[in-house]
Amino acid sequence: MTNGKRILFLLRQAPYATCHALEALEAVLVAGVFDQQVSVLFRDAGVWQVVNGQDGSALEARTIGKVAQALPQYGVTALYVCGESLAQRSLCPADLVLPVTVLDDAAQARLLAAQDAVVND
16 A cells, blocks of 8 residues: 555445435545545445446446446555345345445444544545
């Protein structure tokens, strides 16, 4: 990792309900390019952003899962998902387009506390 600021993007929006999810992922990509210590936590409906098998073309939208798959190419490899959010949706890490670290509530609190900035979508 770089010596930049520690920035956590907290992504909680469903992928296609509004433009917020795509705009937040694009902001993550930009932050990754500028040598920041970027991490992402997908929680609540935001876990749907990284589920396999998405196809935004039916809505004439970019497929958000494909955008998320580009995160490591931009240096964003600290990817986390809320375990409870996955469980509530009957999902598991194998259902996702990216390798992620599953966090419980206590681990999420520690992650949030360790950041210089937290950006909510």
